[in-house]
Amino acid sequence: MSGFVRGKFAFGLKLVLLAITTAVLALLTESAYAQKEYLIGTFILIAILALNFTYLTKYSIPLKFFVPGILFFFAFVIAPILYTGTMSVYKYQTGNYLSKPAAIEQVLILGAQPDAAGTTFDIVVGKNSANQYAILVSDITNNKYFISAKTSRTPVPVSEVKLNADKVAISAPGFKPISLNVLASNNSYANIRYFYEGKYYISIESETVGAVFTQGLSYSESTGIMTNLLTGDKYKDNGKGNFAKIGGTRDQILSPGWRAPVWFQNYTRLVTDNRIRTPLIGVFIWTIFFAGFSVLSTFAFGLLLAMALNRRMRGRKVYRSILILPYAMPSIMSILIWAGMFDSQFGAINSILHTNIAWFSDASLARGAVLLVNLWLGFPYFYLICSGALQAIPSELLEAAAIDGANPRQVFRKITLPLLLQILSPLLIASFAFNFNNFNLIYLLTGGGPRDTLDGHVAGATDILISYTYQIAFGKNIQDFGLASAISVLIFILIGSISIFGLRRTKVLETFE
Amino acid sequence: MNKWLRENAWRHAFAIFMCLFSLFPLYLVVLSSVKTGGSLALTSFVPHEISFSNYQFLFHSPKTPYLLWVKNSMIIASTVAICSVVIGASSAFAFSRLRFKGKKFGIQLLLLVQMFPAVLALSAIYVIMERVYAFAPKIGLGTQAGLILVYLGGALGVNVWLLKGFVDTIPAELDEAAKIDGASPVQIFWMIFLPLATPVLAVVCLLTFIGTFNEFILARLFLVEMNGRTVAVGLQQFVGGQYSTNWGPFAAGSILASIPIVIIFLSLQKYIINGLTAGSVKG
Numbered sequence: 001m002s003g004f005v006r007g008k009f010a011f012g013l014k015l016v017l018l019a020i021t022t023a024v025l026a027l028l029t030e031s032a033y034a035q036k037e038y039l040i041g042t043f044i045l046i047a048i049l050a051l052n053f054t055y056l057t058k059y060s061i062p063l064k065f066f067v068p069g070i071l072f073f074f075a076f077v078i079a080p081i082l083y084t085g086t087m088s089v090y091k092y093q094t095g096n097y098l099s100k101p102a103a104i105e106q107v108l109i110l111g112a113q114p115d116a117a118g119t120t121f122d123i124v125v126g127k128n129s130a131n132q133y134a135i136l137v138s139d140i141t142n143n144k145y146f147i148s149a150k151t152s153r154t155p156v157p158v159s160e161v162k163l164n165a166d167k168v169a170i171s172a173p174g175f176k177p178i179s180l181n182v183l184a185s186n187n188s189y190a191n192i193r194y195f196y197e198g199k200y201y202i203s204i205e206s207e208t209v210g211a212v213f214t215q216g217l218s219y220s221e222s223t224g225i226m227t228n229l230l231t232g233d234k235y236k237d238n239g240k241g242n243f244a245k246i247g248g249t250r251d252q253i254l255s256p257g258w259r260a261p262v263w264f265q266n267y268t269r270l271v272t273d274n275r276i277r278t279p280l281i282g283v284f285i286w287t288i289f290f291a292g293f294s295v296l297s298t299f300a301f302g303l304l305l306a307m308a309l310n311r312r313m314r315g316r317k318v319y320r321s322i323l324i325l326p327y328a329m330p331s332i333m334s335i336l337i338w339a340g341m342f343d344s345q346f347g348a349i350n351s352i353l354h355t356n357i358a359w360f361s362d363a364s365l366a367r368g369a370v371l372l373v374n375l376w377l378g379f380p381y382f383y384l385i386c387s388g389a390l391q392a393i394p395s396e397l398l399e400a401a402a403i404d405g406a407n408p409r410q411v412f413r414k415i416t417l418p419l420l421l422q423i424l425s426p427l428l429i430a431s432f433a434f435n436f437n438n439f440n441l442i443y444l445l446t447g448g449g450p451r452d453t454l455d456g457h458v459a460g461a462t463d464i465l466i467s468y469t470y471q472i473a474f475g476k477n478i479q480d481f482g483l484a485s486a487i488s489v490l491i492f493i494l495i496g497s498i499s500i501f502g503l504r505r506t507k508v509l510e511t512f513e
Numbered sequence: 514m515n516k517w518l519r520e521n522a523w524r525h526a527f528a529i530f531m532c533l534f535s536l537f538p539l540y541l542v543v544l545s546s547v548k549t550g551g552s553l554a555l556t557s558f559v560p561h562e563i564s565f566s567n568y569q570f571l572f573h574s575p576k577t578p579y580l581l582w583v584k585n586s587m588i589i590a591s592t593v594a595i596c597s598v599v600i601g602a603s604s605a606f607a608f609s610r611l612r613f614k615g616k617k618f619g620i621q622l623l624l625l626v627q628m629f630p631a632v633l634a635l636s637a638i639y640v641i642m643e644r645v646y647a648f649a650p651k652i653g654l655g656t657q658a659g660l661i662l663v664y665l666g667g668a669l670g671v672n673v674w675l676l677k678g679f680v681d682t683i684p685a686e687l688d689e690a691a692k693i694d695g696a697s698p699v700q701i702f703w704m705i706f707l708p709l710a711t712p713v714l715a716v717v718c719l720l721t722f723i724g725t726f727n728e729f730i731l732a733r734l735f736l737v738e739m740n741g742r743t744v745a746v747g748l749q750q751f752v753g754g755q756y757s758t759n760w761g762p763f764a765a766g767s768i769l770a771s772i773p774i775v776i777i778f779l780s781l782q783k784y785i786i787n788g789l790t791a792g793s794v795k796g
Contacts, residue, residue: 031648031649032648034648035647035648037645037647037648040644040648060613061611062607062613065603065611066603066604066607069604072600072665072668073668075666076662076663077666077667077670078626080634080638083634083641084637087640305527305528308524308527308528309528313521313524313525315528319528322532323531323535324782325535325536325775328774328775328778328779329539329775330745330774331727332727333745333767333771336749336752337538337542337767338538340760341538348541376538437630439632440729440730469632470632473635474636481640484636485637491633496629499624
């Protein structure tokens with residue numbers, strides 16, 4: 001009976017939760033479609049269907065356990081990875097950030113050019129007798145006055161306008177000026193091109209000044225050609241995300257460009273472009289060295305400690321609690337603390353050593369500091385692991401070796417170490433992979449520097465691949481999402497292969513057979 | 514006596530040396546947090562006087578809404594921890610006990626994709642959440658809710674190992690008996706697995722809490738507003754390379770933020786070490 005009640009209650013609760021989730025997601029779908037985000041909208045729609053289907057039917061029991069996790073997994077892990085892959089075949093960088101239609105719109109707006117003389121007029125903004133947005137223009141040099149609206153221009157005789165001391169018209173018959181307050185809060189006035197003559201128009205520069213412009217460029221939808229109306233030059237889509245001058249040199253392009261598919265160009269640039277290849281190779285070598293050295297040093301110190309403390313001795317518990325501290329601290333805090341200690345002017349390290357060394361301005365010193373800090377952060381991990389692993393080595397083995405006359409060093413080299421390496425190799429590989437991507441350490445400690453920013457170098461001396469990629473995508477000068485994505489994909493393949501290799505060794509997958 | 518020296522002296526010497534190395538930065542930070550003036554230059558290893566002005570600055574200066582940062586960190590980390598445990602526990606149960614098509618493929622995909630570091634997908638997450646912001650400003654870029662959603666993307670993969678290892682230790686006879694009594698897998702999960710797993714779930718929950726608390730780069734991308742930041746982002750931006758001026762309050766702030774984490778960690782030592790040998794690496 002109680003099971004029945006509980007079952008009913010649970011069923012009701014499930015329905016209510018499902019209904020609420022569905023309602024929220026439905027609202028999201030609607031607004032996503034309204035904003036023309038069709039892909040995201042469709043994804044949410046599928047999520048709604050999947051949730052309702054799973055929890056209202058008995059089609060698949062396992063799905064009931066997986067659906068929420070899978071949805072999050074697809075939305076925030078798989079989708080970004082796929083998107084990264086997509087971006088890697090696009091020219092997607094500063095100057096080529098927009099979609100093509102948005103870029104054309106921008107090019108046309110930027111294509112407006114002032115007339116040859118750079119003429120400006122005093123103006124009053126308001127509405128004309130037909131109640132259209134209009135400006136009252138005073139051409140003081142020629143002593144002419146006119147009211148100009150979007151499509152037409154009406155001259156006003158000097159006798160009819162009211163002038164101020166500077167001979168600027170303040171009002172005219174049938175013209176209703178608007179106050180500056182209204183003007184400031186309503187920008188529909190500012191976006192209008194007021195007719196001047198021929199191809200020329202007046203654009204509002206400030207509340208009282210208008211300037212004469214002409215549209216320098218025109219775009220033909222059918223031919224896809226952008227024409228400069230003043231010089232007659234024609235520009236065509238160059239297939240690389242820009243309009244380039246027909247018959248012109250490579251640099252004669254209009255900006256902004258758009259994100260254009262360039263297929264494997266981002267990948268080939270890694271190999272062929274010397275300005276990318278050279279730093280990339282340097283960063284790659286340092287990354288391997290950094291990760292390898294970090295694993296070795298933390299493992300060596302951890303193992304030595306574990307062996308030193310691998311027997312009943314006084315104070316072992318105290319040692320253990322202190323040694324675990326660097327690992328128990330939030331790593332972000334400890335890295336920031338170390339960064340402060342290495343501060344050249346006020347840092348504790350300089351004041352203890354009585355030196356005045358700029359630690360992070362010299363490439364080798366900065367690298368040494370990075371390795372030292374990583375040793376501090378990482379040795380407790382291997383100390384803990386090795387203590388456990390040492391216990392797991394059967395003592396008979398060691399005793400047998402000792403009886404056979406092996407000295408402690410031989411026992412360590414021939415028995416303990418090989419056994420440990422066998423037990424711990426997956427963890428050593430995992431640690432290598434972790435350090436290979438140890439973004440926080442590099443970013444928070446040195447920021448990847450020292451870096452020759454004057455030469456426009458993106459790669460710093462302590463930059464590892466992942467922080468270098470971050471610099472490319474979110475750096476200060478040029479942000480190149482396309483190139484960064486291409487490197488990301490390569491890192492993924494690299495790390496993936498290392499990890500699969502590691503997994504094979506642990507045989508962890510077999511437990512899922 | 515000689516034998517004792519030979520056998521033990523180097524052990525103590527090395528252990529003490531490593532302990533000093535471990536404690537050195539921590540001691541310095543504690544020292545600077547109770548100094549006046551907030552300079553980090555080391556004048557002596559023993560404080561002449563103890564002052565709490567740095568702590569006061571932290572709580573009262575508008576430059577550092579520290580309590581708000583702590584609150585944000587708590588809200589974000591606990592929401593993520595609880596939700597990830599629910600998601601992780603149910604999938605670990607399914608991976609361990611249920612038979613279904615594509616199980617091996619699923620676990621392989623999960624493992625492989627986990628290797629893709631979040632930092633590399635950063636630009637993609639940025640662009641996607643920027644678009645979400647355009648139609649749903651409450652869960653898009655710049656919001657805590659959006660950040661939590663992104664964190665939950667990893668919930669399926671993280672901790673599945675630890676949890677699955679635990680599920681495997683629950684004797685299969687238990688659920689077989691329940692099955693014979695007519696229980697469905699969902700009922701077995703709720704009525705047998707969850708009550709048994711409570712301790713291990715608590716541990717996983719706290720570990721996820723620590724991990725989220727420690728996360729920096731996504732949080733920095735999302736939380737731009739001063740009052741919406743987490744402790745990690747807030748303190749990092751607060752020092753922002755200017756250690757000379759802000760070091761004192763930073764030291765105080767990092768100590769306060771670290772103490773609960775260190776306590777959780779030390780009390781869970783045993784479980785964390787078990788988890789370590791199962792192949793996880795703490796960030």
